[in-house]
Amino acid sequence: MKKPTRAPQAAVAVAEPPKPRGRPRSFDREAALDAAMQVFWEKGFEGASINDLTAAMGVNPPSLYAAFGDKESLFLATIEHYAASRSDQVCPDHPTAKKAIEAYLRFKADILTGSGHPRGCMLMVAFFTAANASPRLQQVLAMKRAQAREFLKERIKRGLREGDVPAGTDAEELADFYTAIVGGLAQQARDGATHRSLLATVERALTLFPEP
Amino acid sequence: MKKPTRAPQAAVAVAEPPKPRGRPRSFDREAALDAAMQVFWEKGFEGASINDLTAAMGVNPPSLYAAFGDKESLFLATIEHYAASRSDQVCPDHPTAKKAIEAYLRFKADILTGSGHPRGCMLMVAFFTAANASPRLQQVLAMKRAQAREFLKERIKRGLREGDVPAGTDAEELADFYTAIVGGLAQQARDGATHRSLLATVERALTLFPEP
DNA sequence: CTAATTCTGTAGTGGTCGATACGGAACGGT
DNA sequence: ACCGTTCCGTATCGACCACTACAGAATTAG
Incomplete structure (x- = not known):
C-alpha cells in the first residue's frame, strides 16, 4: 500500500496528511462516531433516527452524510468502533x-x-x-x-x-x-x-x- | 362484577352473547391476533408496521383499529396471547x-x-x-x-x-x-x-x- | 317495510423517516 | 486578489409512518 517513491519534502512526518484543500471539517470525526455509537447502543439501529444522531453528534444532516455515507454505513462504522474499543480487547x-x-x-x-x-x-x-x-x-x-x-x-x-x-x-x-x-x-x-x-x-x- | 338480577330468558346459555346488533365482524379475532403475533415476533414492536400487520391479518386498517385499539394495544393483546399459549404452559x-x-x-x-x-x-x-x-x-x-x-x-x-x-x-x-x-x-x-x-x-x- | 347500529373498504390526514439541493462560508493554491 | 475545493446551515424532498373521515354494506329492532 505504501509508495516509497514520490515523497517531496516529507522527510520527517510519514503519516502526515497532504493538507486537504477545501474548508476544514468543524467537528472531531472520532468524537462524533462515539456519540453515534451511544445512540445506536441505546436505541438500536432502527430505533435511532437521523434526528437523534445529528443531535447527539452536534452535526447537521449534510455533514453526517458527507462524513459517513448513509445511516447503515454510519452504523457499520460504529460497530467497528465498538468492537475495537470494547469487544476485541x-x-x-x-x-x-x-x-x-x-x-x-x-x-x-x-x-x-x-x-x-x-x-x-x-x-x-x-x-x-x-x-x-x-x-x-x-x-x-x-x-x-x-x-x-x-x-x-x-x-x-x-x-x-x-x-x-x-x-x-x-x-x-x-x-x-x-x-x-x-x-x-x-x-x-x-x-x-x-x-x-x-x-x-x-x-x-x-x-x-x-x-x- | 356479575349482576344476578335481570336475567330475562337466558336460563340455559350463560355465556351466550346477547346478539350484537350491527353488521357482524367478517374476520376471526383470534386468528387475526395470532397473525399479528407472528409479525411482531419476527419484526419486533417498532419494526412491524401497520401495513405489515394488516397484510398478515387480512384486514383493513379501520377494522384493526376498531377491534384492537391502537398499535400498542394490539401489541399488548398479542403479548397476552403469546403468554397464554406458550409462556405460561x-x-x-x-x-x-x-x-x-x-x-x-x-x-x-x-x-x-x-x-x-x-x-x-x-x-x-x-x-x-x-x-x-x-x-x-x-x-x-x-x-x-x-x-x-x-x-x-x-x-x-x-x-x-x-x-x-x-x-x-x-x-x-x-x-x-x-x-x-x-x-x-x-x-x-x-x-x-x-x-x-x-x-x-x-x-x-x-x-x-x-x-x- | 324503515330506522338504528356496527362493520368494511377507499382514500386520505398530519407527522416523521432517511436523504439532499443549494447557496454561502472557510480554506489552500497561484 | 481570485479561483477551485470542501464543508456548513437552511430548507426542503418523496416515502412511509400510525391513524382516521366518510360513505356504503350488512345486520337487528320495531
Missing part, C-alpha cells in the same frame, strides 16, 4: 483455557454494566433491531456473533491440545454453553442487573468448566 | 425443583426452535425493540420478564423448604443463573441454533443444580 496470553474464558466472562461483565455508556451489549441490541435492515448489515452482525463463539471454541481446542482441558471434551458444545452465558448476561445487564449479580452467574458457570 | 406438579426447572428449560428449548412461528422468544424481541415505546408498554414487558425469574426463584425456594434443594443454596443467585441460561438460549435460537444444540446447553446447565 481480550488479551490472549492466559495459560489455560479456563483462565482465558474466565477473563473473557469477567471482562464482558465489566463492559455490560460499565458506566459512561448504555447497559448491555451493543451487538445484541443491533441484532434484535435490524430485522428490516439490509442483508449486508445482517450478515456483518452475524459474522461478529460467530467470531465471539469462534474465539471460545478455538481457545478450548487449544486447551485440548495443550492438555489443560481433559480429552474427550466437546469444544463445540462447551463453546455453545459459554456463548449462551454471555448472551444471558447481556440480556440481564440490559434489564438493569448489577455487576455483582452478573459476576455471581459467571462464577457459577465457571464451576462446571471441565478440569483434568 | 409449564405444569407445576414436578416432585423436585430440579425436575421442575429441567422441564421448564426443555419446554423453552422446544418453543424457541419450534416450527410454525419465528425463532426465539417474542418477549425478548419485544424487549429490544421497544426502546422508543411508552413507559406503560416497557413496564408490562419488564413485569413479564420479572415473572419468569420469579417462577424460578419461588420453585427453588419451595425445593429448599421441601428438602430436595440443599440448605444454604442461594435461591436468588441460582434463579439469576438459570434466567441467564434462558436468555442465552433465546438469543442463540434467534441466531439459528438447532434444537439439539440448545438441549446440550440445557443438559450442561442442569449438571450444576445443587443436590443434597
Whole structure:
C-alpha cells in the first residue's frame, strides 16, 4: 500500500496528511462516531433516527452524510468502533483455557454494566433491531456473533491440545454453553442487573468448566 | 362484577352473547391476533408496521383499529396471547425443583426452535425493540420478564423448604443463573441454533443444580 | 317495510423517516 | 486578489409512518 517513491519534502512526518484543500471539517470525526455509537447502543439501529444522531453528534444532516455515507454505513462504522474499543480487547496470553474464558466472562461483565455508556451489549441490541435492515448489515452482525463463539471454541481446542482441558471434551458444545452465558448476561445487564449479580452467574458457570 | 338480577330468558346459555346488533365482524379475532403475533415476533414492536400487520391479518386498517385499539394495544393483546399459549404452559406438579426447572428449560428449548412461528422468544424481541415505546408498554414487558425469574426463584425456594434443594443454596443467585441460561438460549435460537444444540446447553446447565 | 347500529373498504390526514439541493462560508493554491 | 475545493446551515424532498373521515354494506329492532 505504501509508495516509497514520490515523497517531496516529507522527510520527517510519514503519516502526515497532504493538507486537504477545501474548508476544514468543524467537528472531531472520532468524537462524533462515539456519540453515534451511544445512540445506536441505546436505541438500536432502527430505533435511532437521523434526528437523534445529528443531535447527539452536534452535526447537521449534510455533514453526517458527507462524513459517513448513509445511516447503515454510519452504523457499520460504529460497530467497528465498538468492537475495537470494547469487544476485541481480550488479551490472549492466559495459560489455560479456563483462565482465558474466565477473563473473557469477567471482562464482558465489566463492559455490560460499565458506566459512561448504555447497559448491555451493543451487538445484541443491533441484532434484535435490524430485522428490516439490509442483508449486508445482517450478515456483518452475524459474522461478529460467530467470531465471539469462534474465539471460545478455538481457545478450548487449544486447551485440548495443550492438555489443560481433559480429552474427550466437546469444544463445540462447551463453546455453545459459554456463548449462551454471555448472551444471558447481556440480556440481564440490559434489564438493569448489577455487576455483582452478573459476576455471581459467571462464577457459577465457571464451576462446571471441565478440569483434568 | 356479575349482576344476578335481570336475567330475562337466558336460563340455559350463560355465556351466550346477547346478539350484537350491527353488521357482524367478517374476520376471526383470534386468528387475526395470532397473525399479528407472528409479525411482531419476527419484526419486533417498532419494526412491524401497520401495513405489515394488516397484510398478515387480512384486514383493513379501520377494522384493526376498531377491534384492537391502537398499535400498542394490539401489541399488548398479542403479548397476552403469546403468554397464554406458550409462556405460561409449564405444569407445576414436578416432585423436585430440579425436575421442575429441567422441564421448564426443555419446554423453552422446544418453543424457541419450534416450527410454525419465528425463532426465539417474542418477549425478548419485544424487549429490544421497544426502546422508543411508552413507559406503560416497557413496564408490562419488564413485569413479564420479572415473572419468569420469579417462577424460578419461588420453585427453588419451595425445593429448599421441601428438602430436595440443599440448605444454604442461594435461591436468588441460582434463579439469576438459570434466567441467564434462558436468555442465552433465546438469543442463540434467534441466531439459528438447532434444537439439539440448545438441549446440550440445557443438559450442561442442569449438571450444576445443587443436590443434597 | 324503515330506522338504528356496527362493520368494511377507499382514500386520505398530519407527522416523521432517511436523504439532499443549494447557496454561502472557510480554506489552500497561484 | 481570485479561483477551485470542501464543508456548513437552511430548507426542503418523496416515502412511509400510525391513524382516521366518510360513505356504503350488512345486520337487528320495531
